[in-house]
Amino acid sequence: MKTKLIISAIMLSGFLAMSCQTGKQKDHEKITKTSVPVKKIDSLLSLMTLDEKLGMIHANSSFTSGGMARLGIPELVMSDGPHGVRHEHGRGWFALEDADDKATYLPVGICLASTWNRELGYKYGEVLGNEAKERGKNVILGPGVNIIRSPLNGRNFEYLSEDPYLTAEMAVGYIKGVQDQGIATCVKHYAANNQETDRHNIDVIVSKRALNEIYFPGFKAAVQQGGAWSIMGAYNKVNGQYTTHHKYLNNEILKGEWGFDGVVISDWGSVNDTREALIYGTDIEMGTELVKSFHNPDYDDFYLARHAKKMIESGEIEEEYVDDKVRRILKLMYRSTALGRHEPGKRNVPEHQQLALKVAQEGIVLLKNDGLLPLDKNKLRTVAVIGHNATRLFAERGGSSQVKPLYEITPLEGIKNLLGDDVEVLYAEGYEPYYDESLFRDASGEAASQSRANKKNVEVAKKANQGLIRDAIALAQKADAVIFVGGWIHGHEGMPWGKGTYDAEARDKLNMKLPFGQEDLISEINLVNRNTVVVLKGGSNVEMNNWLPETRAYLHAWYAGMEGGTAIAQILFGEINPSGKLPMTFANSHLDYPSHSIGEFPGNKTVQYTEDIYVGYRYFDTQGKEVTFPFGFGLSYTSFEFSDLKLTQMDNKVLVECTVTNTGSRSGAEVAQIYVHQMEASVDRPVKELKGFEKVMLEPGESTNITIELDKSAFSFYHPEKLEWTLEPGVFEIRAGSASNHLPLKGIVEIDY
Numbered sequence: 001m002k003t004k005l006i007i008s009a010i011m012l013s014g015f016l017a018m019s020c021q022t023g024k025q026k027d028h029e030k031i032t033k034t035s036v037p038v039k040k041i042d043s044l045l046s047l048m049t050l051d052e053k054l055g056m057i058h059a060n061s062s063f064t065s066g067g068m069a070r071l072g073i074p075e076l077v078m079s080d081g082p083h084g085v086r087h088e089h090g091r092g093w094f095a096l097e098d099a100d101d102k103a104t105y106l107p108v109g110i111c112l113a114s115t116w117n118r119e120l121g122y123k124y125g126e127v128l129g130n131e132a133k134e135r136g137k138n139v140i141l142g143p144g145v146n147i148i149r150s151p152l153n154g155r156n157f158e159y160l161s162e163d164p165y166l167t168a169e170m171a172v173g174y175i176k177g178v179q180d181q182g183i184a185t186c187v188k189h190y191a192a193n194n195q196e197t198d199r200h201n202i203d204v205i206v207s208k209r210a211l212n213e214i215y216f217p218g219f220k221a222a223v224q225q226g227g228a229w230s231i232m233g234a235y236n237k238v239n240g241q242y243t244t245h246h247k248y249l250n251n252e253i254l255k256g257e258w259g260f261d262g263v264v265i266s267d268w269g270s271v272n273d274t275r276e277a278l279i280y281g282t283d284i285e286m287g288t289e290l291v292k293s294f295h296n297p298d299y300d301d302f303y304l305a306r307h308a309k310k311m312i313e314s315g316e317i318e319e320e321y322v323d324d325k326v327r328r329i330l331k332l333m334y335r336s337t338a339l340g341r342h343e344p345g346k347r348n349v350p351e352h353q354q355l356a357l358k359v360a361q362e363g364i365v366l367l368k369n370d371g372l373l374p375l376d377k378n379k380l381r382t383v384a385v386i387g388h389n390a391t392r393l394f395a396e397r398g399g400s401s402q403v404k405p406l407y408e409i410t411p412l413e414g415i416k417n418l419l420g421d422d423v424e425v426l427y428a429e430g431y432e433p434y435y436d437e438s439l440f441r442d443a444s445g446e447a448a449s450q451s452r453a454n455k456k457n458v459e460v461a462k463k464a465n466q467g468l469i470r471d472a473i474a475l476a477q478k479a480d481a482v483i484f485v486g487g488w489i490h491g492h493e494g495m496p497w498g499k500g501t502y503d504a505e506a507r508d509k510l511n512m513k514l515p516f517g518q519e520d521l522i523s524e525i526n527l528v529n530r531n532t533v534v535v536l537k538g539g540s541n542v543e544m545n546n547w548l549p550e551t552r553a554y555l556h557a558w559y560a561g562m563e564g565g566t567a568i569a570q571i572l573f574g575e576i577n578p579s580g581k582l583p584m585t586f587a588n589s590h591l592d593y594p595s596h597s598i599g600e601f602p603g604n605k606t607v608q609y610t611e612d613i614y615v616g617y618r619y620f621d622t623q624g625k626e627v628t629f630p631f632g633f634g635l636s637y638t639s640f641e642f643s644d645l646k647l648t649q650m651d652n653k654v655l656v657e658c659t660v661t662n663t664g665s666r667s668g669a670e671v672a673q674i675y676v677h678q679m680e681a682s683v684d685r686p687v688k689e690l691k692g693f694e695k696v697m698l699e700p701g702e703s704t705n706i707t708i709e710l711d712k713s714a715f716s717f718y719h720p721e722k723l724e725w726t727l728e729p730g731v732f733e734i735r736a737g738s739a740s741n742h743l744p745l746k747g748i749v750e751i752d753y
């Protein structure tokens with residue numbers, strides 16, 4: 001690729017390239033390239049009977065697949081989840097009562113992505129891998145890299161971003177961190193699993209261009225840059241075929257084009273056909289809807305058990321398909337703690353808890369601040385903390401990603417710990433959550449009908465909440481400052497699985513309305529006390545128009561892990577300068593999002609991704625639509641300036657260099673973001689696409705120069721007709737700045753062959 005440069009009008013100056021690779025990450029290549037003993041694998045395979053091979057390609061307990069004791073091959077031991085090692089199930093389906101299984105509860109995926117810090121991604125994975133190893137696991141079922149297509153998806157908290165590049169960059173570090181500990185990641189859920197409604201059957205109708213430009217990149221990077229040792233097939237279909245055994249997804253793309261040599265593990269019960277699972281890439285079948293009793297299954301009744309045996313013995317399917325699966329499993333075993341040699345693991349050690357705190361400190365996003373923050377504890381006598389979420393525990397909620405934490409610091413505890421005896425901290429719950437059927441969708445995705453009994457319960461609950469509201473307002477009136485902590489509840493106690501889960505696995509939300517009367521409560525608190533801060537927890541955003549205008553400061557805290565309360569307090573009182581940036585667009589209503597305005601969400605039986613590649617800011621910015629808080633946005637207690645953009649051609653790459661300066665009065669971190677736009681193309685393209693970023697920490701007055709390399713992939717698109725990646729000659733605009741809506745530096749490069 002020859003690049004003729006039209007040098008931008010902005011001054012040029014020399015820069016030092018900053019590598020985002022850490023020493024440890026460089027070591028990583030050694031581990032994944034550990035020579036897998038191929039000859040030994042082949043000889044083991046030659047000694048195995050068909051029954052023994054089949055025993056390895058399906059579950060033999062809730063979270064293990066079979067080994068082969070006769071040949072010294074252990075079972076493969078798996079565990080959830082993406083942000084902490086789940087409680088112990090043993091071989092059954094219920095948590096073992098007195099197991100020693102408390103763990104480090106890390107901030108959820110979307111909070112990690114909000115740090116925009118690749119190195120933290122690596123360290124996050126390192127902690128997770130270490131703790132999985134200590135618990136005797138070989139595979140951790142994460143990270144979740146599905147694209148956040150709608151704000152209503154119940155599992156957005158577990159995922160990373162609406163943007164494929166940010167998703168890929170944060171997943172790669174995580175995967176390397178986990179696998180450097182000898183634990184296989186199982187990157188999920190491949191692919192286009194972007195709703196929970198009818199997740200076991202929904203058929204996603206989506207173009208190959210959108211798959212390749214939006215929904216695949218996280219998985220492709222996981223395989224080609226992260227070296228993922230396993231991938232989890234999703235429940236849903238794509239274009240008419242179940243993803244777990246999908247010809248295009250598995251055979252052509254994953255194992256073909258991307259060269260994946262690892263294991264495709266089904267989601268629990270996502271295999272639906274023996275023949276397809278045998279020939280279209282399922283390597284291990286976990287869980288199954290086939291068995292009569294989910295809790296006491298006959299493991300020989302799995303699709304890849306006696307049903308597969310019948311097909312092989314009849315000659316309908318060649319045994320080589322099974323051999324390939326067993327080879328892949330043995331390869332994973334030799335790479336991992338199953339058959340490989342790795343240092344012993346650690347669990348619940350201070351350095352793990354410190355990392356959880358660090359991710360929370362960098363992942364919490366300050367979205368609004370008129371100067372009220374940071375609060376000065378020396379000028380406060382009484383602080384009122386109001387809101388159910390100030391004391392609610394989240395770790396063991398959310399579904400399969402739950403963690404039994406060694407501890408969980410709530411916002412109220414974090415604030416009390418920080419203020420000590422210097423300031424009086426008062427608390428009022430403000431509202432008690434209640435199970436309101438009309439807040440949920442039924443299995444078909446429609447608004448659930450509300451039974452008479454539930455209607456009555458809700459009326460009683462709302463009445464009871466009137467008292468809580470009165471108490472909260474009274475407290476707010478006499479405090480020097482108010483910290484309101486609300487948001488989503490991440491599952492509702494006492495509800496059957498899937499039924500009462502709110503902002504959690506197995507259910508999508510109906511809308512983004514703040515539940516349980518929080519909107520009115522926030523407004524009333526703002527009326528009686530102008531020193532009010534709103535802190536919301538949740539896996540995505542809420543409607544804000546009714547309370548944000550009169551709110552002076554708003555912090556979005558996601559589910560920030562076991563030290564989330566500490567981090568929230570440190571940010572509110574200025575001990576930490578926030579640096580989080582939104583990994584998804586915060587619009588005011590779900591109806592504004594392309595998946596609702598031109599696409600479909602959720603689907604019922606089929607869901608049309610008619611928005612195609614225009615997901616998130618790609619849609620809002622191309623359509624020029626206003627949003628409440630844009631992708632990549634996040635405030636700091638200091639300020640930064642961008643200058644000196646320089647675009648340089650070098651070895652088939654474009655070097656983007658610029659200077660970032662801390663122009664404020666305190667140290668802080670900024671994320672320089674690089675967006676690319678092809679001015680004219682033969683196909684429609686978004687007005688901007690994130691193709692590079694770098695996070696820098698700067699002292700007041702300090703400047704630093706960053707260099708970001710854009711290779712040809714940064715300029716290419718997936719051709720909708722040719723069905724291949726295409727770099728079309730043309731003029732490209734490159735912009736740099738601190739958010740998708742704040743890109744002060746602009747340059748032009750002309751790229752032609």
Ligand code: GLC
Nearest residue numbers: 080081141188189267268400
């Ligand atoms: C669940 C989830 C998956 C999880 C698995 C095992 O249904 O979809 O993410 O890892 O089952 O719990």
